[in-house]
Amino acid sequence: xxxxxxxxxxxxxxxxxxxxxxxxxxxxxxxxxxxxxxxxxxxxxxxxxxxxxxxxxxxxxxxxxxxxxxxxxxxxxxxxxxxxxxxxxxxxxxxxxxxxxxxxxxxxxxxxxxxxxxxxxxxxxxxxxxxxxxxxxxxxxxxxxxxxxxxxxxxxxxxxxxxxxxxxxxxxxxxxxxxxxxxxxxxxxxxxxxxxxxxxxxxxxxxxxxxxxxxxxxxxxxxxxxxxxxxxxxx
Numbered sequence: 001x002x003x004x005x006x007x008x009x010x011x012x013x014x015x016x017x018x019x020x021x022x023x024x025x026x027x028x029x030x031x032x033x034x035x036x037x038x039x040x041x042x043x044x045x046x047x048x049x050x051x052x053x054x055x056x057x058x059x060x061x062x063x064x065x066x067x068x069x070x071x072x073x074x075x076x077x078x079x080x081x082x083x084x085x086x087x088x089x090x091x092x093x094x095x096x097x098x099x100x101x102x103x104x105x106x107x108x109x110x111x112x113x114x115x116x117x118x119x120x121x122x123x124x125x126x127x128x129x130x131x132x133x134x135x136x137x138x139x140x141x142x143x144x145x146x147x148x149x150x151x152x153x154x155x156x157x158x159x160x161x162x163x164x165x166x167x168x169x170x171x172x173x174x175x176x177x178x179x180x181x182x183x184x185x186x187x188x189x190x191x192x193x194x195x196x197x198x199x200x201x202x203x204x205x206x207x208x209x210x211x212x213x214x215x216x217x218x219x220x221x222x223x224x225x226x227x228x229x230x231x232x233x234x235x
Contacts, residue, residue: 017224043079082192
């Protein structure tokens with residue numbers, strides 16, 4: 001099995017989700033794709049979540065934020081440029097050989113960190129979450145994707161993802177924030193760029209050179225931007 005990588009430089013969530021879906025078509029039984037990307041000022045909700053129950057949607061949108069919906073389940077997440085997203089796209093038959101838990105732990109260990117998988121799709125360090133993950137499958141291709149908190153504005157993240165405004169007091173925010181951690185606080189050598197190259201070095205990936213279907217990507221962007229999908233999860 002060989003890894004090929006793609007690094008996305010744009011930070012638009014609808015484009016990035018469209019690109020992830022397009023890349024599923026380039027997976028083969030012998031090729032796994034590593035997709036590394038960032039969204040700026042974005043909340044991404046899980047496949048079956050209600051937007052208004054999971055985040056302060058109206059306030060966030062009024063401030064220029066963007067809300068997107070992914071194809072996998074799980075909880076809502078906040079993305080800024082202090083967060084790195086990764087997608088591991090492989091054939092279902094190869095999933096056991098490239099489990100995200102093993103890969104992410106190896107990537108972090110290069111920075112003298114000893115992370116653990118908590119069994120709930122999270123990677124933790126000293127009991128504090130630094131990475132949340134989710135999985136979905138299309139046909140015989142599996143997408144394992146997740147986040148890495150590197151230098152995220154955690155206080156903003158916590159306040160935006162709290163559904164009940166009455167809980168937004170200092171004690172609540174401090175309590176939730178104490179359960180997550182930015183990796184840059186553990187090792188100053190960790191930033192988005194160093195994390196990207198750690199992924200590439202661990203996987204020994206080479207750059208993906210396959211041509212992409214730009215027309216299909218444009219249609220997928222329109223789909224991911226549509227109100228029917230973002231707010232209703234309707235295809």
